[in-house]
Amino acid sequence: MIKMEAATLKVMIFIEPLIEFGTPLAKGYWVDNLVPKLAASMKMGFEDRIEITLVSGATFTPNHLSCIDHVVRVDPTVLVDLWTQNPDHLLMRALRWPAGPEAKKLAQNIRSYVPEENFDVIIAFGSPAYLSVAFRSAAIMFHEYSFFKAPGPPTWYFDPSGPGGSAWLDIHWKLFKKHWSPSPNQLQLADDYRCIYRKTVKSMSRPSEDLLEFCDRYSNTVLLPLQVDGVSSFTAISPISSQFNLALAISQSIALDTGLVISEHPRGLGGLNTDGRIYLNNRNNVFFASSVCNLGPSDSVAPHVGSIATVSSTAGMLAIMWSKTLISLSGNYMTFTADQIGAPPWTFRSRNEDDDLRTLSFLMSHWAVPSSQLRDPSWMREMILQAVARAKGLVDPITPPIPKWDASLEQIRDAWLSPFAETGV
Numbered sequence: 001m002i003k004m005e006a007a008t009l010k011v012m013i014f015i016e017p018l019i020e021f022g023t024p025l026a027k028g029y030w031v032d033n034l035v036p037k038l039a040a041s042m043k044m045g046f047e048d049r050i051e052i053t054l055v056s057g058a059t060f061t062p063n064h065l066s067c068i069d070h071v072v073r074v075d076p077t078v079l080v081d082l083w084t085q086n087p088d089h090l091l092m093r094a095l096r097w098p099a100g101p102e103a104k105k106l107a108q109n110i111r112s113y114v115p116e117e118n119f120d121v122i123i124a125f126g127s128p129a130y131l132s133v134a135f136r137s138a139a140i141m142f143h144e145y146s147f148f149k150a151p152g153p154p155t156w157y158f159d160p161s162g163p164g165g166s167a168w169l170d171i172h173w174k175l176f177k178k179h180w181s182p183s184p185n186q187l188q189l190a191d192d193y194r195c196i197y198r199k200t201v202k203s204m205s206r207p208s209e210d211l212l213e214f215c216d217r218y219s220n221t222v223l224l225p226l227q228v229d230g231v232s233s234f235t236a237i238s239p240i241s242s243q244f245n246l247a248l249a250i251s252q253s254i255a256l257d258t259g260l261v262i263s264e265h266p267r268g269l270g271g272l273n274t275d276g277r278i279y280l281n282n283r284n285n286v287f288f289a290s291s292v293c294n295l296g297p298s299d300s301v302a303p304h305v306g307s308i309a310t311v312s313s314t315a316g317m318l319a320i321m322w323s324k325t326l327i328s329l330s331g332n333y334m335t336f337t338a339d340q341i342g343a344p345p346w347t348f349r350s351r352n353e354d355d356d357l358r359t360l361s362f363l364m365s366h367w368a369v370p371s372s373q374l375r376d377p378s379w380m381r382e383m384i385l386q387a388v389a390r391a392k393g394l395v396d397p398i399t400p401p402i403p404k405w406d407a408s409l410e411q412i413r414d415a416w417l418s419p420f421a422e423t424g425v
Contacts, residue, residue, distance in 0.1 A: 009050045014056070123158070139388050221258070221306050224246075310328065
C-alpha cells in the first residue's frame with residue numbers, strides 16, 4: 001500500500017471543453033453521470049483529505065456535484081475564437097502534437113483559468129494531451145470507456161501513458177507479459193467471461209443469410225467498425241478524417257479474395273450519409289452489417305468474419321473475444337495485441353485462444369474497471385496514490401496503472417458476470 005505524503009491531495013477532473021462530433025459540449029454526459037461517482041469515491045477514500053476541482057465547458061447540475069470543491073467553467077466559444085479559421089482542424093493538431101504551437105496556445109488558455117493551482121492528479125476525459133504542457137508536474141490519468149461493454153458490464157480505464165485507451169498497453173504490454181502469470185482464479189474468471197459472452201451473443205443474434213453468403217464468397221472477410229466523424233480519438237491518430245473516406249480507401253485497396261463488412265457506430269452520429277452508404281453498398285466487395293436486438297452490429301458480425309480492422313474503435317476487442325486476426329490501421333491503437341499494422345495488403349493468420357485468454361485475464365484484473373470497482377473508496381485511493389508515485393518516478397513505468405482490487409472473489413465475479421443475467425439468456 002502506498003502512503004499519502006501531502007496533507008491535502010489536489011485533484012482536477014478535466015472534461016475536454018472543445019468540440020467533438022461537431023457538437024459543442026459533447027462531453028457534458030460525464031458531468032451528470034460519471035463525475036459524481038468518481039468524486040464521491042475519492043472523497044470517501046481520502047476521508048475528505050482531498051480537494052477536487054472540476055474544469056469543463058459543460059453546464060452544471062449543482063445537486064450532482066456535492067462532492068466537488070471547486071467548479072471552473074471554460075467557455076468553449078472563447079477557445080474556438082482563439083483561431084479564426086477551421087477550429088476543429090487546429091484542435092486536432094493540438095491533440096496530435098502536444099508540443100506544437102496549437103497545443104501550447106490551448107495549454108496557456110486552460111492554465112489561465114486556474115493560474116495558482118498545482119494539481120497532484122488530473123483525471124482527463126477525452127484526448128487532451130496538451131494538459132501535460134499546462135500542468136507539467138501533475139500525474140495525468142486519461143480516462144474513458146474501456147474495451148468491455150454490453151452485453152457485459154460497462155468498464156473504464158485510467159491510462160498514465162496517453163489518451164486513446166491503449167497507450168500503456170501499446171508501450172509496455174509485450175515486455176510486461178513475459179514476467180506476468182495470471183492466477184488460477186484470474187484465468188478461470190476470464191474463461192467464464194468469454195464463454196458467457198460468446199453464448200449471450202450467439203443467443204441474442206442470428207446472422208442473416210445474406211451475411212453468411214457474403215462471408216462464404218470470399219477467402220477472407222474483414223470487419224471494419226466505423227467511428228464517428230469529428231471524435232478526437234479517431235481524428236487525432238488517423239490521416240483520414242472521414243468515415244466514408246476510410247471505408248472507401250479500404251474497400252479499394254483490399255485483395256480481390258477479401259470481403260469487407262462495415263459496421264457503423266451505434267450512436268449513428270455522422271458516420272455515413274445516405275449517398276455515401278449507397279455508394280459503398282454498390283461495391284461488390286462491401287457488406288453493411290446491421291444491429292440485432294440490443295447488440296451493436298460489430299458484436300453480431302464478429303463471430304462470422306475472419307479479421308477485424310480498427311483505427312480507434314473499441315470493437316477491436318472482439319478480436320480477443322473470438323480469437324480473430326486483429327489489424328491496427330493507425331498503428332496507434334491496440335498494437336499490443338495486433339497481428340497486422342497499417343493499410344492493406346494484409347496477411348491473415350490464426351490466433352492462439354490460450355494467448356488471448358491470458359491477455360483477457362490481464363485486462364480484467366489490471367486494465368478495465370467495472371462500475372462496482374469504480375465505486376470502491378479503498379481501491380480508488382490506492383489507484384490515485386499510485387498515480388502520484390508514478391509521476392514522481394517512485395513506481396516503475398511498467399507497473400500496471402490499475403492496482404489489484406482487494407475484494408472477495410465473489411464480489412469480483414459478480415462485478416464481471418452478473419450483468420449478463422440482465423440479458424435473459
